[in-house]
Amino acid sequence: DTAVSQTPKYLVTQMGNDKSIKCEQNLGHDTMYWYKQDSKKFLKIMFSYNNKELIINETVPNRFSPKSPDKAHLNLHINSLELGDSAVYFCASSRGRQSRPYGYTFGSGTRLTVV
Amino acid sequence: AQSVSQHNHHVILSEAASLELGCNYSYGGTVNLFWYVQYPGQHLQLLLKYFSGDPLVKGIKGFEAEFIKSKFSFNLRKPSVQWSDTAEYFCAVNAGDYKLSFGAGTTVTVRA
Numbered sequence: 611d612t613a614v615s616q617t618p619k620y621l622v623t624q625m626g627n628d629k630s631i632k633c634e635q636n637l638g639h640d641t642m643y644w645y646k647q648d649s650k651k652f653l654k655i656m657f658s659y660n661n662k663e664l665i666i667n668e669t670v671p672n673r674f675s676p677k678s679p680d681k682a683h684l685n686l687h688i689n690s691l692e693l694g695d696s697a698v699y700f701c702a703s704s705r706g707r708q709s710r711p712y713g714y715t716f717g718s719g720t721r722l723t724v725v
Numbered sequence: 726a727q728s729v730s731q732h733n734h735h736v737i738l739s740e741a742a743s744l745e746l747g748c749n750y751s752y753g754g755t756v757n758l759f760w761y762v763q764y765p766g767q768h769l770q771l772l773l774k775y776f777s778g779d780p781l782v783k784g785i786k787g788f789e790a791e792f793i794k795s796k797f798s799f800n801l802r803k804p805s806v807q808w809s810d811t812a813e814y815f816c817a818v819n820a821g822d823y824k825l826s827f828g829a830g831t832t833v834t835v836r837a
Binding site: 641643650651652653654655658660665666700702704713714715716717718719 | 759761763767768769770771774813815823824825826827829830832
C-alpha cells in the first residue's frame, strides 16, 4: 500500500488554467504538507495542515489554495497558472503536533508543467 | 530564520570511494536533523535522522551521519559508494515548528 499518494503524477496545462493536485495518506498521521521543488531541485515548504487546521502558510501567491477535508487528505488548487508555477510538488505527512516528528513521509510528487 | 547549508553542489566519485557530504545549519536551539535521498525521478526517502543521544547515527544503505553540536554540523558519510548511490542528497532541519527546512541539495554521481 502506498503511504502517501498523489494524483496526478504528471500535469501539463496551459497558462491561465486552474488545476488541482490531490494527496492522501494512509499512515494515520496528523500533519500534512505541500512542498515545491523548483528546477534547481530546491525544496521549499508551502503549506501545512494539522488535523484540518492550517498551521503553516509560507509566502505563496493567493492563486494557491490548499484544502484539507479530513486529516488524511490535503489538496492543492492553483488558479490562473503561470509559467513559473512549473515545478514538482510533493505532498508529505508526519505524526503528531509535537516538535519531534518521527520523520516526514513524502509522496512521489506531481510534475506540473505550464506551457 | 533558520537556514541549512550544504557545502557541495555536485560531487563526482568512483565506485568504492568514500563519500562525505557537509551540512551546516544556523538555528541555535534544539533541532531534529535529517538526511534524505532522491533517486532520479523519484520521491524523497529518509536515509537517517537525529533527535538526541548518540551523535553518530546509522541509517539505511550503509550511510551514517555525525552531529557535532559545537559546529552546527550534521555531515553524511559512506565508506564505500556504489553506482546505485547516484542521487540527490538533502540535509534538512526541523526546529520545533513543524517546518522541515532543506538545504539546496548535493548531486552525487558515482562512476562505475
